Amino acid sequence: MYDFSKMTGAIHDWLSSIMPDLGVIITEWVIIGLIFLAFFALLGLVLVYAERRIAGFFQFRLGPNRVGPFGMFQTVADTVKLLLKELVGTDRADKFLYNLAPFFLIIAALMAMAAIPYGLGLTAYNVNIGLFFMMAISSIGVIGILLAGWASNNKYSMIGALRSGAVIISYELSLGLSSVLAMILLAGTLNMNEIVMSQQAGWWLFRGHIPAIIAFIVFIITGTAETNRVPFDLTEAESELGAGFHAEYSGIKFAFFFLAEFVNMFIISAIAVTVFLGGWLPIHIPYWEGFNNIMDYIPGPIWFMIKTSGVIFLLMWFRWTFPRLRIDQILTLEWKYLLPISLINLILMAFIVMMGWVF
Amino acid sequence: MTNSELQVLVSSWMDDLEFIDEGVQYLTVTVPKENLRDLMFKLRDDSEAAFDYMFSLTAVDWGKNRGMVYHLESTKYRHIIVVHVNTEDETLDTISDIYPTAILNEREAYDLMGIKFTGHPDLRRLFLQDDWVGHPLRKDYVDEANMIVK
């Protein structure tokens, strides 16, 4: 496996040789920032395109197929359109909060992306509380949604935002407490890279017995709810609230919300991959040495992307299959079923770890 | 119940009913507007009549006066009766408490024909704007801008 820290280390050494320490830090910040912004935009384009093609696949239609080969530039064209659009807003909106809200979402999503391990040595912010950091940062996004709903001066937006607040605060519990905490017990660390490295003998999803599988299922359900996607998309609830909290946003401000939704989906999938599915580690099948050796040649970031795409496909599959739940049903599901299940699961997991029954 | 049996039954309730024989499909009765509510209560509650389903309410401008035509059916016996009621002064008693389907239908009749239903819980215009002048379904309604008259 190629260690990307050698490459980043070399860049760092070269920069140190030509400028003072402060300059090196600032230059590196700028480079990393630019790389992440580019990645962020690219991710948005690709995921929106993928979503539309997959939707077409599920619905007996083609999806975008006119702009560029296989319609791949459709989302680029859409982005240009959104950038050029006039920004229309409500008359008596709270202008400051109204304009601030999209940035909460987009910045929260961008910050959370910093702690994801894309490959060995490829983490922008390798911190010992990585997972905790991601959970904390991704919860900030809900403030943006609440602000958007409140500041828009629209009752539909307000209803959507309040629903979102209720759902995210509830589901944060199961997401953080149960599923992730259970896996932390197993891995023994919060650092994202160390969690990946601890799975060299096998994915935690399989090594953690039944509690790990339960934790994974709970994680996928709550993760869908956290990203406000079908069947938990009652924040937008097109057929009930029009567009929910972002009904009054247009042009690029709307694009920010739209982008943040897709990037959040990527982040949730990335966490699932890191914690349950071995992150950027290649797939190894026991006793198949030849196969394993070939797999080792495929670089880590590609493995990471393949696995993440798999989870994202699962989330998109949900979206194009399930009907939407009602607000009280969503809260019932969390407080009466998911939370007790995940708490018991946590105890089970603690027991397993204590007895050392891990493979 | 056949039409003739029904006619005997209905005419036994009150005196001043007129039955129309010509050019009608169902048993048709004209009732003075004072007795409208009495007749409707009887039609609904009488165990042999049992007209529980009012499927149509039509406001008609007869020229000299205006009136309502009620079509009733019994879901039990499947016989149909048509009740005519006319008014000279554009007011009628509401039957929306007897047949709730009339709540919206009477609003429509008020909106388009201008019949005022006394006792209706919420008599407002339904289709047209609140400040609309006139009632379009009346025969003497004129709107030179929007109506094409042949």
Add this chain to the structure above:
Amino acid sequence: MTTTEIDNKTGLVTQEYKINMGPQHPAAHGVLRLVLTLDGEIIEKVDPDLGYIHRGIEKMTERDTYKQIVHLTDRLDYLSSHINNEAVCLAVENALEIEVPDRVKVIRTIIAELTRLASHQLWWGVMGMDIGALTTFMYAFRDRELINDIMEETCGTRLTMNYNKPGGLMFDIHPNFQKRVKEFIKHFKVSLPEYNTLLSGNVIFKKRLQGIGYMSKEDAIAYGVSGPSARGSNISCDVRKIHPYSAYDRVDFNEILMEGGDSYDRYMVRMKEMEESMKIIEQLVDNIPEGDFETKTAAVLKLPKGEYYQKVESARGEFGVFIVSDGKKSPYRMKFRSPGFANLSILDKISRGHKIADLVAIMSSLDFVIPDIDR
């Protein structure tokens, strides 16, 4: 109407608020405007405000001849346009005592049932979308397209068919008609179970509909609810059975009745009705009698003085035509009894106490078509 509550301890003021659902709203299926009085998310009152696409068709009929009026009725409930045409034609034929050939009766019935299938398919797709399952819409349109193709071939138009005229049909069926109808039935027998696997059995879908918008039998009759919505409350009200017209007296089909009276039962009634419609078509499509496709009538029809009423079963319920004639070439007064209007009147009663999301489900389960309500 607004009630205000002040919490004594905190001094916080809570009050009901109103929102406009429509006239432009994804769940309005057109331009229905509902003024909702809400307590949080709970509905206290639903006040329909109509007229956004009111065209005054009843007034227009008073200047048109009967043959012209047939074409106006397409624009009432555009999803059962053939059935509306049929109602006017039957009313006129009965008034003039015109006997139409057997062939016309059978063809009218087949096309009416195809129309009903197309309408129910569209309803099913939109119902899924309203509940949040977006894929149903495309499934429904895939199959509805086949019916529209048959209509296009035989009637010339896909949606507003104008295939009827008093005395018969505009022209004879296309030579391919029987073949293509049979092909469609064969195809739809496979895809209807797909509908059920995709949506009917889904746990979320069931939870969203069961127990929502309960309509008791007595209420439904009193409010004049008809069609599949009423049959979900166990009311036998199928005009095709009770007052048979066209060829319905010679076919064997069941009237679907459900006991529950909630949205899910109304949903299931329509799903099963599609099977019955296929049954009717199958019985008739091979037995179209030979003969003329019309009875010659005068160019301008004049109905004798009197009152005429004709009821038919449209896809949404009982559609009625009431004609008051004074012997001239245009009716003196013509009233269309639209099923949607009566079904709308019960919406306020059955949706009180439910949430906004439920209102959308209830509206879907009642299957409104707004031009039918507004006329």
